[in-house]
Amino acid sequence: xxxxxxxxxxxxxxxxxxxxxxxxxxxxxxxxxxxxxxxxxxxxxxxxxxxxxxxxxxxxxxxxxxxxxxxxxxxxxxxxxxxxxxxxxxxxxxxxxxxxxx
Numbered sequence: 001x002x003x004x005x006x007x008x009x010x011x012x013x014x015x016x017x018x019x020x021x022x023x024x025x026x027x028x029x030x031x032x033x034x035x036x037x038x039x040x041x042x043x044x045x046x047x048x049x050x051x052x053x054x055x056x057x058x059x060x061x062x063x064x065x066x067x068x069x070x071x072x073x074x075x076x077x078x079x080x081x082x083x084x085x086x087x088x089x090x091x092x093x094x095x096x097x098x099x100x101x102x
Contacts (some may be wrong), residue, residue: 015050067100
């Protein structure tokens with residue numbers, strides 16, 4: 001979700017979102033700021049509508065996996081894991097890859 005000058009935290013609270021995360025510059029159009037609002041699945045539609053009404057430009061509204069536990073991998077295994085994930089991501093039939101490693 002991208003927007004120029006809004007109070008993201010205030011809008012998140014009013015919309016019913018649980019968390020807000022700032023977006024990286026490459027995730028929003030040049031010259032704009034953005035945020036990722038996290039909500040319960042059951043609240044996704046109402047939070048999206050409330051944020052849109054508050055002036056946020058919704059870039060996407062979707063259900064995503066968020067890891068709660070992260071596996072630690074050593075440097076010896078890291079290259080092999082990264083190579084595997086890159087190969088998986090490059091496959092035509094793969095649309096998203098979720099990883100929970102440190």
